[in-house]
Amino acid sequence: MSTQQVAFLGPEASFTHLATQVLFQHEKLVPLRTIPECIEAVTSGKVDIAVVPIENALEGTVPLTIDYLYHEANVSVIAEILAPIQQHLMVHPSNVKRWEDIQTIYSHPHALAQCHKYLSYRFGKVPLEQSTSTSAAAKYVSENEQNCIAAIGNTSAATEYGLQIMEHNIHDFHFNHTRFFVLSKMKKSIWQAGHTKQVKTTIMLTLPKDDRSGSLHQVLSVFAWRKLNLSKIESRPLKTGLGQYFFIMDVLEDDQVPMMRGAMEELAALGCEVKSLGSYYTYETKESAD
């Protein structure tokens, strides 16, 4: 059997790369530039699998992923990866001695936001510059040894670009995690050692009519009387006008009690348009050593 190709949201050493490496140790990993490119690569058969971020504990759902999966693509979620997000401050090895005199700090806007308290307390007067990824920030710092500048990113970025970490875990919230979807055209979920006990099913649906309090109430009845627990419910604009939404719901169930089939039939009977992204297991990655 030939090696599977796994696309991920790059560049190398991104958080998605770290998460992808945990589940795919023997496959060929292909960094792509954008979330739509990753999803398109699966749809068109250029790769077998793609890994993209779907939700962060602080920032919420990644709108681009959810919108693209709803409007543009027809792929299944075959696993999800839950990974801790740890941010570190790193400089070029030549600047280790003068690191407290940093002139500018580079990182992705989300990473800068995640370290807001540390940065204002410790480097309140140092300008912050946005980069397209934490990894790109590390690369820039590695290429500008003559400037006393720093990047914020993960350990993998420090290793990849030969930077030295001066302060570990500078993010404000220490429970911060990101969820990644593992996508494929095949509907077969990944089942290997280390997954969580419960199966998760992600569905996207539109309500049957405009009376939103009434019809959303009906939809939730479908799950409530079956004691199916929703671990997530969110709405996103349908892009057909203000106030028109579709809903994304994650439903948890134990392996032993498959109630989802009946629920799906009832949703259809109510007149909902339902798109199931598949049923899958969750793989949690551990915090890295440092």
Place this chain on the structure above:
Amino acid sequence: MSTQQVAFLGPEASFTHLATQVLFQHEKLVPLRTIPECIEAVTSGKVDIAVVPIENALEGTVPLTIDYLYHEANVSVIAEILAPIQQHLMVHPSNVKRWEDIQTIYSHPHALAQCHKYLSYRFGKVPLEQSTSTSAAAKYVSENEQNCIAAIGNTSAATEYGLQIMEHNIHDFHFNHTRFFVLSKMKKSIWQAGHTKQVKTTIMLTLPKDDRSGSLHQVLSVFAWRKLNLSKIESRPLKTGLGQYFFIMDVLEDDQVPMMRGAMEELAALGCEVKSLGSYYTYETKESAD
């Protein structure tokens, strides 16, 4: 009575500026750089009123606004403004004759996304550069006459920076609107000519316990049996861990049937933590002449 000061998300000629001018013709308008700065200016009493974007028909809720209103601020919504979003392609007057040979197109990432189809069809090979606002893009183009470059923005930006519009209404979706919240420390809603018939109330709530299908179902019952229509329901992360959310709901009611008081009491009795942002009218602005 002294003139009221109204902060808005700047810079001058931004879409928020356009919307603010419709409702506030005689007040002193103060452009501020970020959404938190606008909200802080109201909270601290530096200004009387602030206008910030809350939701776009394509992009969805503006997370920064909703999160700041939930976690950080204690202000009321006293009106909302609904404004159409129209994007135009503009160049420096010196470059009118060679506008079809544009080398680079500048705009805010949302505006570039909103014109995605036009841009890929008409200028598929021209690089796109991100700017911090549509207005900043127009300013940059006005200051770089020697380069054959273009900006995407509104008519007000073209006027402000003396640019000439070469193509009107290049946005892909022609129903695109943005909602703006008018915020104040006073709880008194704005009531002047031109508002819509129905009163809207925005509430933010957390569910009483972890059984999400059951408790959200209960919460919606409160509205369903009263026939109160929810024009919006969304969830946002509580920032306390993945899968923990608060909900934003917009409830519509006719002036004559004030059912909200009973609903709020019942929500509290269920054990929800509820924060009301206030009850207010909607003001719709017309499409501009061109």
